[in-house]
Amino acid sequence: MATTLNIFDNWRKIVADPTRAAAVSGTLKMALFASFSPNQNTYDYYDDCTPGTNEVTGSNYTARGNALASPTWTGPDGSGVLTFDATDPTTWSQHASGFSNARRAVIYYDTGVNSTSTLVAYTDDFGADVGNVAGDLAITLNASGIYTSPR
Secondary structure (H helix, E strand, O other), X not given: OEOOEEEOHHHHHHHHOHHHHHHOOOEEEEEEEOOOOOOOOOOOEHHHHOHHHHXXXXXXXXXXXXXXXXXXEEOXXXXXXXXXXXXXXXXXXXXXOOOOOEOEEEEEEEOOOHHHOEEEEEEXXXXXXXXXXXXXXXXXXXXXXXXXXXX
């Protein structure tokens, strides 16, 4: 399933400040959430998403989501475009006791502590509940990257 990403404002501020960007640590991950409306302007850490209430649960889903390997910055290229990208998350394999209520995904840097895990982006609402009960769930990131910034 392909999806559109929205960048959290705090992440934009971090990217614009090399000192703050160098301080971001943790494992880049994608977690799945039931219906909720993230605040793009004010959310900055994973605890803002209230994972204890909103994150999906079920077989073949690990709390805090799946890793996005090889996060990389490239560019600026010849036309001045700077890109942040990573691999797609591992597929959530089908299981009869899986989850069936995911409505959006959140990308963040997981430090293991909700209040220090920096939010990066979130998807639009999927438009319907999705899950891994009837089949595998695979989410594909945009081929152009998680975040691109022109000159």
